[in-house]
Amino acid sequence: xxxxxxFIDHNFKHxxxxxxxxxxxxxxxHLSAGKPMMVTLAGAMSSAELGLSLAxxxxxxxxxxxxxxxANLEEDIYNLVAHDFYERxxxxxxxxxxxxxxxxxxxxxxxxxxxxxxxxxxxxLEGYLLARWVQASSEGKSYFPHEFMYQSLLSGELEKYYQxxxxxxxxxxxxxxNLPLYVPGWEDSTNGNMFAAxxxxxxxxxxxxxxxxxxxxxxxxxYQSMGKDSGIGFFQIGGGIAGDFPICVVPMLEQDLKTExxxxxYFCQISNxxxxxxxxxxxxxNEKITWGKLDVDTPKFIIESDASICAPLVFAYVMGQ
Numbered sequence: 001x002x003x004x005x006x007f008i009d010h011n012f013k014h015x016x017x018x019x020x021x022x023x024x025x026x027x028x029x030h031l032s033a034g035k036p037m038m039v040t041l042a043g044a045m046s047s048a049e050l051g052l053s054l055a056x057x058x059x060x061x062x063x064x065x066x067x068x069x070x071a072n073l074e075e076d077i078y079n080l081v082a083h084d085f086y087e088r089x090x091x092x093x094x095x096x097x098x099x100x101x102x103x104x105x106x107x108x109x110x111x112x113x114x115x116x117x118x119x120x121x122x123x124x125l126e127g128y129l130l131a132r133w134v135q136a137s138s139e140g141k142s143y144f145p146h147e148f149m150y151q152s153l154l155s156g157e158l159e160k161y162y163q164x165x166x167x168x169x170x171x172x173x174x175x176x177x178n179l180p181l182y183v184p185g186w187e188d189s190t191n192g193n194m195f196a197a198x199x200x201x202x203x204x205x206x207x208x209x210x211x212x213x214x215x216x217x218x219x220x221x222x223y224q225s226m227g228k229d230s231g232i233g234f235f236q237i238g239g240g241i242a243g244d245f246p247i248c249v250v251p252m253l254e255q256d257l258k259t260e261x262x263x264x265x266y267f268c269q270i271s272n273x274x275x276x277x278x279x280x281x282x283x284x285x286n287e288k289i290t291w292g293k294l295d296v297d298t299p300k301f302i303i304e305s306d307a308s309i310c311a312p313l314v315f316a317y318v319m320g321q
Contacts, residue, residue, distance in 0.1 A: 023301035024317035036064035042238025070189025082121035233266030239281020
């Protein structure tokens with residue numbers, strides 16, 4: 001165990017700190033037992049540069065599947081090819097509406113304290129993806145949204161634009177391992193909007209892009225294969241569709257397909273959502289027992305804190321850093 005892990009062992013004794021350590025210890029035990037783990041990414045974790053730790057987790061086989069939002073999918077590549085053009089706004093809370101408009105006029109789209117440059121990131125990637133959408137349309141083929149990005153990354157066509165060390169791109173690490181990846185609600189993303197626009201223009205065929213239902217079918221097949229003996233662990237960063245979509249595959253298999261499968265065999269969520277507002281994202285893990293997602297004896301953890309702080313610490317502990 002390295003210095004970060006030793007620091008956590010020595011200092012993280014109570015409250016959310018203790019929950020973080022307990023979850024990290026159980027994550028290590030889960031992997032040591034030969035059980036796979038899914039990580040889900042909500043929010044803007046790619047723009048928060050989670051790839052600095054998640055990419056190495058993937059390379060070390062500490063993650064066997066990922067579910068993420070369309071934003072997290074594309075924003076990892078944006079950071080890879082346009083990082084030098086990003087602008088950090090540490091005083092973002094103090095911006096006036098006019099200052100926000102000034103950022104828009106400069107084609108800078110703000111995500112909390114960092115701005116994504118439209119031309120160097122979004123439009124640059126769009127050209128390469130459009131070429132692949134057009135080709136798939138002409139050949140009568142269809143792929144998942146992440147598969148088009150895997151193809152672009154693995155082809156090497158984007159390498160000339162790399163502005164960070166590629167080892168820090170979690171999507172590139174996932175592409176190299178052909179990691180199972182699920183992106184529900186992909187249309188709620190910049191590239192999803194671009195794709196819809198190109199369909200409306202008649203430049204690409206809607207059928208070349210597989211949908212969320214296709215993702216669920218693939219997830220069901222993956223779960224029955226990878227998790228057939230002991231289930232799969234579930235490490236959820238944030239809430240929303242990135243977590244809600246994949247965790248439902250177990251009750252779907254059991255209740256709708258009448259197929260016996262193990263429940264998810266580990267559950268941890270890093271969340272700042274509050275249960276009392278009726279937020280599913282803030283629901284304590286035990287509520288998931290009533291939905292047939294977790295079992296009574298499933299190891300369950302909830303870390304009510306900032307994922308941009310906690311996730312890298314958990315990953316460091318899991319990797320023994």
